[in-house]
Amino acid sequence: IDMQMAAIAVASGQPEQAVLLADRAIPVVQRAENSALLATILLIKAQALEMMGRTAEADRLRLDSRAHARYGFGSDAQVRAREREIAALGLRGTRG
Helix, strand or coil, X not given: CHHHHHHHHHHCCCHHHHHHHXXXXXXXXXXXXXHHHHHHHHHHHHHHHHHCCCHHHHHXXXXXXXXXXXXXXXXXXXXXXXXXXXXXXXHHHHHC
């Protein structure tokens, strides 16, 4: 649920809230060993960080999420598609 709420926070222009939700969810998802979910929450957090002007940190987090994304989503095309979906959430959040 925190991942979904973080995505909504990004889409509604509340990146600080998205980071808080992501930080709360990440340890739980790591313990569950769900690579696709972990990659998604890391990408959402990265998008929120970028919205906050923390671009270098966002870029590092995106890079860190790639191994999980490849394992969880399979192909590089699926990874890129997921990255685009999450980036689009950030675009909605900046129009507010």
